Amino acid sequence: MLLIATALQSRSRAHVGSPDVFLEANAGPYRLLVTVRPPHAIPGVADVEVLTTSEDVRDVHIVPLPLTGAGAQFAPVPDRAIRSVEDPKLFTGHLWLMGAGAWQVRITVNGDRGEGTMSVPVPTLPQSTLAMHPVLRFLLIGFWLLLGAGLVGIVSAMAREAKLGAGETLDPRAKRRGRIAGAIATAVMIGIGFLGNMWWTVEATAYDRYVYKPLVATPRLNPDSTLALTLTDPGWIGSRRLDDFVPDHGHVMHLFVLSPSLDRLWHLHPSEAGLGVFTQRLPAVPAGKYELFADLVHATGVSETVTGRIETSDVQGAPLSGDDSSWSADQSTSTKITWVRDNTPLVPKRLTTFTFRLDDENGQPVKDLELYMGMPGHAIFVRRDLKVFAHVHPSGSAPMAALDIAMPSNPSHAQHLTAPPSTVTFPYGFPEPGQYRIFVQMKRAGAIVTGAFDADVK
Ligand SMILES: [Cu+2]
Numbered sequence: 001m002l003l004i005a006t007a008l009q010s011r012s013r014a015h016v017g018s019p020d021v022f023l024e025a026n027a028g029p030y031r032l033l034v035t036v037r038p039p040h041a042i043p044g045v046a047d048v049e050v051l052t053t054s055e056d057v058r059d060v061h062i063v064p065l066p067l068t069g070a071g072a073q074f075a076p077v078p079d080r081a082i083r084s085v086e087d088p089k090l091f092t093g094h095l096w097l098m099g100a101g102a103w104q105v106r107i108t109v110n111g112d113r114g115e116g117t118m119s120v121p122v123p124t125l126p127q128s129t130l131a132m133h134p135v136l137r138f139l140l141i142g143f144w145l146l147l148g149a150g151l152v153g154i155v156s157a158m159a160r161e162a163k164l165g166a167g168e169t170l171d172p173r174a175k176r177r178g179r180i181a182g183a184i185a186t187a188v189m190i191g192i193g194f195l196g197n198m199w200w201t202v203e204a205t206a207y208d209r210y211v212y213k214p215l216v217a218t219p220r221l222n223p224d225s226t227l228a229l230t231l232t233d234p235g236w237i238g239s240r241r242l243d244d245f246v247p248d249h250g251h252v253m254h255l256f257v258l259s260p261s262l263d264r265l266w267h268l269h270p271s272e273a274g275l276g277v278f279t280q281r282l283p284a285v286p287a288g289k290y291e292l293f294a295d296l297v298h299a300t301g302v303s304e305t306v307t308g309r310i311e312t313s314d315v316q317g318a319p320l321s322g323d324d325s326s327w328s329a330d331q332s333t334s335t336k337i338t339w340v341r342d343n344t345p346l347v348p349k350r351l352t353t354f355t356f357r358l359d360d361e362n363g364q365p366v367k368d369l370e371l372y373m374g375m376p377g378h379a380i381f382v383r384r385d386l387k388v389f390a391h392v393h394p395s396g397s398a399p400m401a402a403l404d405i406a407m408p409s410n411p412s413h414a415q416h417l418t419a420p421p422s423t424v425t426f427p428y429g430f431p432e433p434g435q436y437r438i439f440v441q442m443k444r445a446g447a448i449v450t451g452a453f454d455a456d457v458k
Pocket of ligand 1 (some may be wrong): 249373378379391392393
């Protein structure tokens with residue numbers, strides 16, 4: 001069997017290119033839709049938007065705290081979120097997140113039905129070093145020159161004229177003294193600039209090492225059609241381990257295999273065969289190139305999406321089993337998923353509730369929707385250029401394993417039983433404009449049904 005497998009640097013963190021966290025869950029009696037936009041650089045400011053679904057909320061308080069450990073027990077004083085003037089159901093706030101890792105934003109709601117709390121897991125992974133804006137650089141250099149010239153002028157004038165009595169004139173020695181002092185002051189200013197630049201470079205280099213680098217996956221396809229994904233740590237200052245993966249809705253790894261044109265999809269669940277090694281017997285796969293997206297969650301609650309690419313000849317493979325599923329654009333099924341949407345245009349950054357309905361062979365909404373891996377549905381939002389990939393659930397984009405840590409006693413995120421039996425909703429916001437494909441997976445009569453929908457986000 002011919003196979004060329006190449007490792008590919010991951011493009012971003014958990015959910016490729018889609019850092020914002022969307023969550024729909026209950027805070028006591030109140031149902032909330034929450035958006036948390038983590039900062040690019042750490043420390044940095046996260047933007048929090050809390051949309052209430054009822055009119056009886058009086059105030060909303062928000063506070064960041066670590067997801068796990070002792071820090072998770074002791075919350076600092078919460079900030080009060082500001083109620084929007086245009087939309088009284090919308091509360092917004094900004095929170096400083098001081099370190100990289102797994103955080104949570106705890107939300108406390110007060111209203112006519114008492115108090116309720118919920119927590120949103122927010123991974124804060126430094127994404128980039130921001131370059132200084134050229135205008136700021138120009139201004140700062142200008143100020144430095146101005147201050148330097150001022151200092152040189154003052155120092156040389158002091159050396160030259162401090163001992164000058166009233167009515168006296170400058171002698172050549174005083175002039176010389178002034179010039180020497182001016183030269184020393186100039187040297188000192190240049191030295192300060194040089195040291196400052198060195199200090200800046202050292203800090204920037206240290207931060208570069210601190211910028212999040214995802215795990216690297218090296219895929220290999222064995223002759224018995226077993227795919228092995230070996231994960232290696234490219235070196236990142238954060239404390240990351242390869243032996244602390246926890247199951248996320250029943251599986252340690254959710255592997256999505258996509259054809260580049262997005263007309264084929266496999267959703268597989270490789271098992272952990274060793275330290276950082278995941279294996280899966282592939283089903284039948286036609287020859288071609290495929291993109292791999294593998295979701296993992298660490299015990300800390302930090303999730304990662306590892307990406308890779310394989311190229312293969314025809315794989316005979318084994319039949320699908322368990323929760324594994326496949327879809328191709330040319331397959332037709334009697335049960336179909338329909339995207340229930342109005343004509344609201346899709347725009348980036350806006351929290352949107354995506355609704356999908358499963359219809360039976362007669363085009364009627366089914367009455368016997370089953371849970372698929374514990375939930376009424378799973379959705380994948382992929383941009384055509386594969387630079388955005390998000391695995392989303394009815395509760396939102398936070399991984400279920402992280403939600404279990406953040407809200408162990410709040411099962412509202414898992415069940416979502418308020419929806420009618422044939423439909424499923426996903427709260428999500430596209431991070432950027434572009435052509436997206438949304439894959440939705442639901443289950444009925446033991447069979448997993450997949451629907452694919454195109455979305456044009458402007
Ligand atoms: Cu899922």
